[in-house]
Amino acid sequence: MGAAVAAARRDRGLTQAELAEQLGIDRGYLAAIETGRTNRLIEHLLRALRRLGADVTVTWPAAPSAGASRVDR
Numbered sequence: 001m002g003a004a005v006a007a008a009r010r011d012r013g014l015t016q017a018e019l020a021e022q023l024g025i026d027r028g029y030l031a032a033i034e035t036g037r038t039n040r041l042i043e044h045l046l047r048a049l050r051r052l053g054a055d056v057t058v059t060w061p062a063a064p065s066a067g068a069s070r071v072d073r
Contacts, residue, residue, distance in 0.1 A: 006034040
């Protein structure tokens with residue numbers, strides 16, 4: 001997932017610093033997400049959703065103009 005975040009960010013012409021600012025997180029944390037050094041938040045969210053019986057599908061557009069990634073429940 002981190003690589004997909006990095007690719008989508010680059011496709012939209014954003015730096016890590018710009019995206020991190022938009023998200024309200026530290027650039028270093030975003031870098032860790034993009035490089036796969038951390039995925040704990042995602043793991044916890046998915047585990048909680050599965051425990052609650054939710055079906056989760058994550059998709060990314062084939063092209064940047066198709067829109068942002070989305071999470072369906």
